[in-house]
Amino acid sequence: MILIINTSGNNLEFVLDDKYATVSVEKQSVALPIETEKFITQCGAKWSDITAIGVVVGPGSFTGIRLGIAYAKGLSMGLNIPVVPINAFELYLAKTPDAFVAIDSGRGDFFVGADNLPPCTMSIDEIETKQMAWPRTVGHRPFDLKLGTQIVQDKLAHGNNQPVVPMYLRPSYVDTNKKTK
Numbered sequence: 001m002i003l004i005i006n007t008s009g010n011n012l013e014f015v016l017d018d019k020y021a022t023v024s025v026e027k028q029s030v031a032l033p034i035e036t037e038k039f040i041t042q043c044g045a046k047w048s049d050i051t052a053i054g055v056v057v058g059p060g061s062f063t064g065i066r067l068g069i070a071y072a073k074g075l076s077m078g079l080n081i082p083v084v085p086i087n088a089f090e091l092y093l094a095k096t097p098d099a100f101v102a103i104d105s106g107r108g109d110f111f112v113g114a115d116n117l118p119p120c121t122m123s124i125d126e127i128e129t130k131q132m133a134w135p136r137t138v139g140h141r142p143f144d145l146k147l148g149t150q151i152v153q154d155k156l157a158h159g160n161n162q163p164v165v166p167m168y169l170r171p172s173y174v175d176t177n178k179k180t181k
Helices: 028-042 062-079 088-095 124-133 145-157
Strands: 002-006 012-016 019-023 052-056 083-086 099-104 110-114 117-122 136-138
Touching: 002 028, 002 062, 002 145, 012 028, 012 145, 019 028, 028 062, 052 062, 052 145, 062 083, 083 145, 088 099, 088 110, 088 145, 099 124, 110 124, 117 124
Parallel strands: 002 052, 052 083, 099 136
Antiparallel strands: 002 012, 012 019, 099 110, 110 117
């Protein structure tokens, strides 16, 4: 069984086999271990049933992404199973491979990516012209986290040993607002 964890947004999201849950929480850091265990139990599974963990590495909430990665890595070490990174672009493109993905960053620009377009940030003006090269644009609705199971299976089958690191497409807010001495 592959456990998928997403902490890149405001909620916690989980997938285990064909089961999905989203949980609204005030503090992801406090709720993540509790809600993960609760979800696994509700699915009728045990920790020993999990063979791999997929974790969404971004783009999204800076702190949420770091939390999810750290937790997934800790679980993988304790369970002696692989942890596999998944990014939001892979999830969108798994359903619509010919799409241009544009995700509102909440900071006046968009995280974008597509087949033959590496993930980056763009302004709305850039998107209006760039997206015309693809037949459709997605990203305005949430991705389907259940697609993460197949993505993890494919990566494991192809020996894709990508490092599990955050996908940052721009410097953090703190880095861009540092005061120099």
